[in-house]
Amino acid sequence: MSIEIDILNGDAAWPMAQPLLSAVWGRDAAQKPSWSHVKWAHADLRVLLETPEDGLVCHVGIYFRTVTWNGQKVHIGGIGGVCTREDRRGRGYATIAIDAAVHTMRANEAVRFALLFCEPHNYAFYAARSWLPFKGEVYCEQPEGWIRFDAMAPYVFNIVRAPTLGTIDLCGLPW
Ligand SMILES: CC(C)(COP(=O)(O)OP(=O)(O)OC[C@H]1O[C@@H](n2cnc3c(N)ncnc32)[C@H](O)[C@@H]1OP(=O)(O)O)[C@@H](O)C(=O)NCCC(=O)NCCS
Structure with a gap:
């Protein structure tokens, strides 16, 4: 099995990512989940995982932001828009793509920790x-x-050390 991983500029890669994101969330979004009203930030970078047979099978958006934690400025990384094509799940694709995103954050020496938002399931x-x-x-x-x-x-x-308590201000839109 060969897999190609690209990490591209978020806006430039949006046309490639958009059909997969729509396929995964279009239906859920129609059921009006608790987050359907949220205005989201655009990803700074996107991890795109492709196979020769299927093309794009998995996506992870990467975000960089200077937030505050308990009032102190701290530079963090974020991931969002994590999704795998429905008929290609359980093959480790999301695990690989998240690892690639975390690796990218580690390469940025200013990043102290990573943050994501997810649903109970x-x-x-x-x-x-x-x-x-x-x-x-x-x-x-x-x-x-x-x-x-x-x-x-x-x-x-x-990444360096993540807090689990306190107050984080994202200082912008969520992801
Ligand atoms: C969550 C998601 C990205 C996982 O993608 P994937 O490519 O199947 O993930 P992987 O193959 O790397 O990992 C699958 C593993 O996680 C487990 N898993 C998958 N979804 C899970 C869940 N919701 N809760 C617990 N375990 C889960 C699988 O059982 C499997 O376990 P194993 O590694 O022990 O076999 C995919 O199910 C998806 O696109 N879901 C819809 C969109 C979504 O909810 N995205 C997350 C937004 S925060």
Whole structure:
């Protein structure tokens, strides 16, 4: 099995990623989940995992942001838009793509920890990959103003060291 992994500029790679994201979330989004109203940030980079037979099978968006944790500025990495084509799941693709995203964050010496937001059905998936629940509060910007973000649960990952308590202000849109 050969797999090609590209990490591309987020905006430039959007036309490639968009059909997969729509296929995975189009149907769920129609069921109006708790996050359907959220305005999301655009990914800075995108991990695209392709196979010769199937083309694009998995996507992970990468975000870089200077946030505050308990009022102190800290540079972090984020992942979002993690998805694998429905008929190609369980082959390790998302694990590989998330690893590539974390590797990319580690290459940026300023990044202290990684952060993602997920729904309850994915808690076990991330916990099994060493992500820890962040038990503090998260705030972010939305068109209506500065809000507490509780549409999804935050999970953190140690790059240098990740906090699991306290208050994070994303200082921008969530991902
Ligand atoms: C979650 C998702 C990205 C996993 O993709 P994938 O390519 O199948 O993942 P992998 O093959 O790397 O890992 C699958 C493994 O995780 C497990 N797994 C998959 N989804 C899981 C979940 N929701 N909870 C717990 N375990 C899960 C599988 O049983 C398998 O376990 P194994 O490694 O012990 O065999 C995929 O199911 C998906 O696209 N879901 C819909 C979109 C979504 O919810 N994305 C996450 C947004 S935060």
